[in-house]
Amino acid sequence: MALTRAEQRRQTEDRILAAARRLFADNGYDRTTIRAVAAAAGADPGLVMRYFGSKDELFARVAEVPSDGPVSGSPEEVAELLLAALDGKLRGDLSGTLAMLRSMLTHPDAGQEMRAAISGQQRQVAAALPADDALLRAGLIGALTLGTIIGRDLLGLDGVRDADVADIVRVLRPAVHAIARPPG
Structure with a gap:
């Protein structure tokens, strides 16, 4: 046909x-x-x-940065949602995200688009975290996520490049939970 x-x-x-x-x-x-x-x-x-x-x-x-979707729940649930989103990103096609990351330092619009997309996600995560410094906590979790993607897929860092996605998420889990948990 x-x-x-x-x-x-x-x-x-x-x-x-x-x-x-x-x-x-x-x-x-x-x-x-x-x-x-x-x-x-x-x-x-x-x-x-x-x-x-x-x-x-x-x-x-x-070079669109896909949204992680709605974020809500307890700090533990938020941490698990973010870890699941990272897992999905690492298992999926990152070429659009990598295009944006590789280009953002040399192309001003790419950097602005990346910051806008990440800031929107960061504000959504911060709104779900019951802490005075929620925006800082959301930003640090975002930095961990971004750093993991850059280290694994752009820089090909030893240990991270060939690690199983489940192992990456397992090792990051305590850190993400500790950052998401409110003080006290």
């Missing part, structure tokens, strides 16, 4: 997005070109521009 024009377009867009995600994650924003994305996707550069408008718009589509 022949594909409709809409299905062909969707498949081409998906190929372009997958290629862009890989290239931005591997090379960062500055070193990724529309021509390279088009070549990797088996598409014409003009088609990439027609579908996505600009390199910035293409980057914005592939």
Whole structure:
């Protein structure tokens, strides 16, 4: 059965997005070109521009930081929700997050988008923690999560790079719980 024009377009867009995600994650924003994305996707550069408008718009589509979802419950439940979210991230496709992380130091918009996404998540976690310094605690848990992803998938740090995801979460569990727990 022949594909409709809409299905062909969707498949081409998906190929372009997958290629862009890989290239931005591997090379960062500055070193990724529309021509390279088009070549990797088996598409014409003009088609990439027609579908996505600009390199910035293409980057914005592939470098979204997914939300961890709603956060609520006791500090212990919040800690477990955040650990489950980290587990899911480490097991999933991190190419969009890695594209954003690799690019945020050289591309101002990437850094601003990353800060905005992380700050929104941090405020949501802080609202669920019953402590005067809840925003600090949420930020530190976020820093642990971000540092784990950077250490494992960008820097390839020994010990973390090849560790089983369940082991990473197991080792981080006491620290996340201690940070989430209110003082006293």
